[in-house]
Amino acid sequence: MKTDPINAACVALLFAAIAFGTCTPLHAAPQGDLGGFGDPIAGQRLFVQKNCVRCHAVRGAGGTSAPDLGRKNIGTSFHAIAASMWSHSPGMTAKMSEYRIPHPQFADDEFADLVSFLYFLNYFDEPGDPREGKVLFTEKHCVRCHKVGQEGGTTGPALDDIPRDTSPLQLAAALWNHGPAMVDSIKEAGLEVPQFAGSQSLDLFAFVRSHGRRTTAPRFQSPGDAAKGELVFEDKGCSMCHPLFGDEPGTGPDLGRIELRGTVTQIAGQMWNHWPEMHRVMKRAGMSVPQFQDDELKDLFAYVYIARYRGEPGDAERGRAVFQGKGCSICHGNDGEGRIGPALRDITVGMSREKITQAMWNHAPRMHEKLGDQNLSWAQLGANELADLLCFLSTGLKPVPDPSGK
Ligand code: HEC
Ligand code: HEC
Ligand code: HEC
Ligand code: HEC
Numbered sequence: 024m025k026t027d028p029i030n031a032a033c034v035a036l037l038f039a040a041i042a043f044g045t046c047t048p049l050h051a052a053p054q055g056d057l058g059g060f061g062d063p064i065a066g067q068r069l070f071v072q073k074n075c076v077r078c079h080a081v082r083g084a085g086g087t088s089a090p091d092l093g094r095k096n097i098g099t100s101f102h103a104i105a106a107s108m109w110s111h112s113p114g115m116t117a118k119m120s121e122y123r124i125p126h127p128q129f130a131d132d133e134f135a136d137l138v139s140f141l142y143f144l145n146y147f148d149e150p151g152d153p154r155e156g157k158v159l160f161t162e163k164h165c166v167r168c169h170k171v172g173q174e175g176g177t178t179g180p181a182l183d184d185i186p187r188d189t190s191p192l193q194l195a196a197a198l199w200n201h202g203p204a205m206v207d208s209i210k211e212a213g214l215e216v217p218q219f220a221g222s223q224s225l226d227l228f229a230f231v232r233s234h235g236r237r238t239t240a241p242r243f244q245s246p247g248d249a250a251k252g253e254l255v256f257e258d259k260g261c262s263m264c265h266p267l268f269g270d271e272p273g274t275g276p277d278l279g280r281i282e283l284r285g286t287v288t289q290i291a292g293q294m295w296n297h298w299p300e301m302h303r304v305m306k307r308a309g310m311s312v313p314q315f316q317d318d319e320l321k322d323l324f325a326y327v328y329i330a331r332y333r334g335e336p337g338d339a340e341r342g343r344a345v346f347q348g349k350g351c352s353i354c355h356g357n358d359g360e361g362r363i364g365p366a367l368r369d370i371t372v373g374m375s376r377e378k379i380t381q382a383m384w385n386h387a388p389r390m391h392e393k394l395g396d397q398n399l400s401w402a403q404l405g406a407n408e409l410a411d412l413l414c415f416l417s418t419g420l421k422p423v424p425d426p427s428g429k
Pocket of ligand 1: 075112115
């Protein structure tokens with residue numbers, strides 16, 4: 024029996040949501056400079072309605088004629104994801120005509136919702152593999168100090184005391200909070216401070232959780248509150264050292280610009296990897312290592328995660344160069360006055376980046392036809408190029424003054 028890809032995809036997403044601990048909409052407070060973030064739940068529906076799911080799977084559920092968008096890293100910002108859709112548009116259009124699927128059109132906030140859904144796919148943890156975790160528990164020497172089940176040392180607390188339903192992020196917070204004492208005892212034992220790569224932290228935590236002797240009342244897990252997280256980021260002093268797409272470098276890396284891949288828990292694991300160095304800098308700055316309570320770490324990373332969606336700010340001047348370099352000006356005119364294509368200066372000025380990209384996407388089939396006439400090839404755009412281009416289209420074009428003087 025063939026499973027219906029559409030239902031299967033919905034189920035997969037639900038699973039992802041459950042693994043992460045929530046089925047509630049991920050309304051992550053799009054406010055202030057978090058604006059522009061669409062509604063990922065609406066985006067999830069669109070992914071099905073607009074037929075994306077007929078070709079693309081999300082973590083194994085859905086079509087197989089195109090990359091699995093839950094497994095492939097398709098981008099870590101709005102610009103990166105939109106640029107990837109744009110650059111792959113010719114290949115997609117060809118497949119769509121082969122399958123007789125109409126080129127999807129988007130209205131209102133639909134494109135923004137869809138992209139935020141794709142962005143959030145990475146936010147969820149895939150369930151870690153406890154067997155891998157067991158191996159890591161030995162390899163990373165955790166077993167020398169921590170008891171899980173029958174095995175393990177007693178220098179540190181027994182980890183099977185930790186309840187089963189502890190979320191991966193709560194474990195990451197526990198690890199972080201106990202960092203100062205733990206790192207001292209690790210160094211005393213002549214061991215290296217453990218580092219986590221890829222999904223290792225998830226696997227380790229899955230192992231620890233699978234041995235939890237206690238279960239507590241299931242606790243409602245929200246995806247984290249970005250607005251609260253912004254305050255945590257201030258209160259715990261992170262903002263003192265870490266800019267987020269800042270104009271000036273900070274003591275620590277710019278958390279918008281560094282490579283931070285994977286789910287929130289993996290990002291928390293990455294923070295742990297930098298523990299020794301961060302600790303050193305904090306001590307020098309006369310700070311004690313911040314401690315996290317309750318959902319603070321979750322909120323914090325929800326904030327960082329969503330702030331990263333904004334991506335690198337664009338630059339209108341550079342955008343003009345992209346507009347010309349990529350051949351947009353051949354059809355739309357050097358100043359967007361219009362030639363073969365419409366006069367963009369009457370259309371895109373003041374529009375949001377989401378709306379401009381949506382208009383580009385909607386018109387892509389016609390643009391594609393005209394390309395053939397002009398002997399041009401489809402412009403490939405990188406994330407930063409798209410950011411600059413959108414900035415130019417929104418702010419760099421001069422609308423023609425209305426002759427009636429309005
Ligand atoms: C008819 C099949 C089909 C449909 C429908 C379709 N796609 Fe695609 N998509 C493809 C193919 C094939 C590729 C790879 C194209 C290439 O590499 O040139 C692709 C590539 C992509 C990529 C880039 C992946 C990468 O490798 O980085 C993204 C993102 C994407 N599609 C999103 C979407 C979204 C969102 C929708 C729904 C609006 C959608 N696609 C609908 C077939 C399809
Ligand atoms: C050399 C000994 C040592 C090693 C190796 C070690 N730990 Fe620890 N760990 C400790 C000590 C000591 C504490 C308690 C620190 C404190 O009292 O604040 C601790 C605390 C913890 C906690 C917090 C427990 C709680 O009750 O909240 C976690 C989680 C943890 N360790 C996980 C790990 C993992 C995972 C590894 C392997 C990657 C590891 N530890 C390796 C000594 C060690
Ligand atoms: C006193 C300055 C300082 C403070 C405060 C600070 N950090 Fe850091 N942070 C650093 C430095 C320096 C590094 C780079 C360490 C290294 O190179 O190993 C770093 C690294 C990181 C990384 C890893 C970056 C990467 O390249 O992978 C993350 C994530 C991070 N910090 C998050 C935080 C968060 C969240 C807070 C607040 C709870 C915080 N930091 C507070 C200085 C600081
Ligand atoms: C080969 C000619 C051609 C090229 C090159 C081209 N366009 Fe277009 N563009 C068109 C045509 C024709 C339309 C109108 C399509 C339609 O009516 O469906 C259009 C429509 C648009 C729209 C939608 C306007 C509206 O009415 O909402 C935007 C935005 C746009 N193009 C931006 C760009 C950008 C940015 C580039 C460069 C990456 C570009 N175009 C390259 C021909 C082109």
